[in-house]
Amino acid sequence: MTWNPEQYHRFRAARSAPAQDLQALVPVRDYHNIVDLGCGTGEQARQLAERFPAAQVLGLDSSAEMLAQAAGGPATPNLRFEQGDIAGLTGEYDLIYANASLQWLPNHPALLARLWARLRPGGVLAVQVPANHDHPSHRLLTETAQEFAAELGGFTRFGTAHGASPVLTPAAYAELLDALGAQDITALSKVYPVVLPGALGLVEWTRGTALVPYLSRLSQGDGERFLAAYRERLRATFPSERVYYAFTRVLFIGGKPEN
Known part of the structure; x- marks a missing residue:
């Protein structure tokens, strides 16, 4: 990574x-x-x-x-x-x-x-x-990874490929x-x-840790598409401009x- x-x-x-x-x-x-x-x-x-x-x-x-x-x-x-x-x-x-x-x-x-x-x-x-493995930010990340199963070679950090969080x-x-x-x-x-500025704040938060193993496995173009798909899932779950994390x-x- x-x-x-x-x-x-x-x-x-x-x-x-x-x-x-x-x-x-x-x-x-x-x-x-x-x-x-x-x-x-x-x-x-x-x-x-x-x-x-x-x-x-x-x-x-x-x-x-x-x-x-x-x-x-x-x-x-x-x-x-x-x-x-x-x-x-x-x-x-x-x-x-x-x-x-x-x-x-x-x-x-x-x-x-x-x-x-x-x-x-x-x-x-x-x-x-x-x-925080059961928080929506992590569960939605797993859902996004499943959408990109081919690009990620089936990898999901918390999912069927690698089991639950240790x-x-x-x-x-x-x-x-x-x-x-x-x-x-x-x-x-x-x-x-932690108070974050909506879904975009959650993306920036996870980019420092949870997103790393995913983006490390993707090309720049696939990584941008992955982030866009993840961001949309977060926006649907956290429509407010303020998220209490x-x-x-x-x-x-x-x-x-x-x-």
Whole structure:
């Protein structure tokens, strides 16, 4: 997928609020190695490096475009960035931090088990994922993808080709963490309201995230037709010039016992 950092940051304030809440859940400890999974343009990794200056912080992301912007930030001695996939994470860490990244990976029970194995005793796993897959903006995106099945090779992010969203409920994540032996578990759902200028605002919002895997698979001409069809579906559902978008997130955190 090809990510556009500028498009993603058009709603920087709204997208950063859940991240700040996740940071607030992370306890102050003597961390030595921290990894930020799906670090994007590096803001969260940089904050972790500044907050825990004694730790070595790794920002990991699969997007060269995002990492190029991350590397352009101010020099931070205990922070480095690498290109790589979350599923292939190696090494051991005292804090595994994942802000708005794990929703792109399937089978969260298996995924959490793999991440837990990379966590040192006494370490912390802190995660935040969007939970808007049942919102009309996403359901209409799937409908549009089905209209463009030939051009997309049958791909739909949330549909029959790839199954439902991998994102679980807070209760399910808490149960998974408990089964892994976690302690001090917190799991919650929170709505971060965003007011958008009608259907066009919803298009611009989703262009930074949910639309990316679709437009990355389409030619410029097909992409323009796809956007037009998606926009018309949104206009029919949201005819007003003001849309209250209930931006829903799941946050959870758990600690690994010392022994």
